[in-house]
Amino acid sequence: ADNRTFTMIKPDAVENGHIGGILDQITASGFRIVAMKLTHMTKRDAETFYAVHNERPFFGELVEFMTRGPIVAAILEKDNAVEDFRTLIGATNPEDAAEGTIRKKYATSIGENAVHGSDSDENAQIEGAFHFAGREMF
Numbered sequence: 001a002d003n004r005t006f007t008m009i010k011p012d013a014v015e016n017g018h019i020g021g022i023l024d025q026i027t028a029s030g031f032r033i034v035a036m037k038l039t040h041m042t043k044r045d046a047e048t049f050y051a052v053h054n055e056r057p058f059f060g061e062l063v064e065f066m067t068r069g070p071i072v073a074a075i076l077e078k079d080n081a082v083e084d085f086r087t088l089i090g091a092t093n094p095e096d097a098a099e100g101t102i103r104k105k106y107a108t109s110i111g112e113n114a115v116h117g118s119d120s121d122e123n124a125q126i127e128g129a130f131h132f133a134g135r136e137m138f
């Protein structure tokens with residue numbers, strides 16, 4: 001549905017103890033949690049999930065990072081979810097992220113940037129379905 005987006009709290013933010021702070025900011029901003037779990041992506045999972053980036057110079061680093069430890073995967077619901085969530089998380093590079101955004105507060109670098117947010121309704125659907133079965137969505 002067009003009112004949903006997909007997010008991951010990435011290994012850096014999980015390691016640094018920010019699951020609670022990030023989820024609090026997400027729900028306080030009006031997003032409803034439709035599906036959620038702690039999970040650990042395999043190398044193959046990460047290579048598939050990020051296949052669109054496989055020609056990029058940072059692809060190996062990205063796969064290494066995303067498989068370093070557990071993540072929180074979630075599907076979120078709100079009017080205008082994709083766009084509003086990208087505003088909430090801020091720019092990919094935390095140095096460019098607006099004050100108060102999740103990446104400004106919790107990210108450490110352009111690679112280790114704390115959270116993922118889908119960039120389109122189509123990708124939100126694909127990414128949510130990658131991590132969750134229909135019976136896990138509420």
Ligand code: CMP
Nearest residue numbers: 058061062092110111112113115116117
């Ligand atoms: P995200 O936008 O969630 O998905 C693609 C990810 O690739 C991005 O977050 C960053 O984690 C990573 N990424 C993008 N650009 C770079 C870069 N220049 N160096 C390292 N990682 C990057």
